[in-house]
Amino acid sequence: MEGECQYYVLRWYYNREEQACQLFWYSSCGGNGNRFETKGECEARCAPAAL
Numbered sequence: 001m002e003g004e005c006q007y008y009v010l011r012w013y014y015n016r017e018e019q020a021c022q023l024f025w026y027s028s029c030g031g032n033g034n035r036f037e038t039k040g041e042c043e044a045r046c047a048p049a050a051l
Contacts, residue, residue: 005029012036014046021047 011026013034021042026035036042 012039012042014042019048 005027007028008025009028010023012021013024013036014020015022021036021039034046036045
């Protein structure tokens with residue numbers, strides 16, 4: 001798997017406990033669907049609707 005896990009970039013994820021999107025360092029290695037390039041993208045997919 002050459003090229004993977006070679007660099008780190010900032011990405012957003014949804015933290016269920018905090019009910020908010022937060023930044024984290026992504027290692028470009030594997031991962032899951034809870035990873036977004038922008039806060040807006042994270043909020044659109046994950047954040048609960050404001051009441």
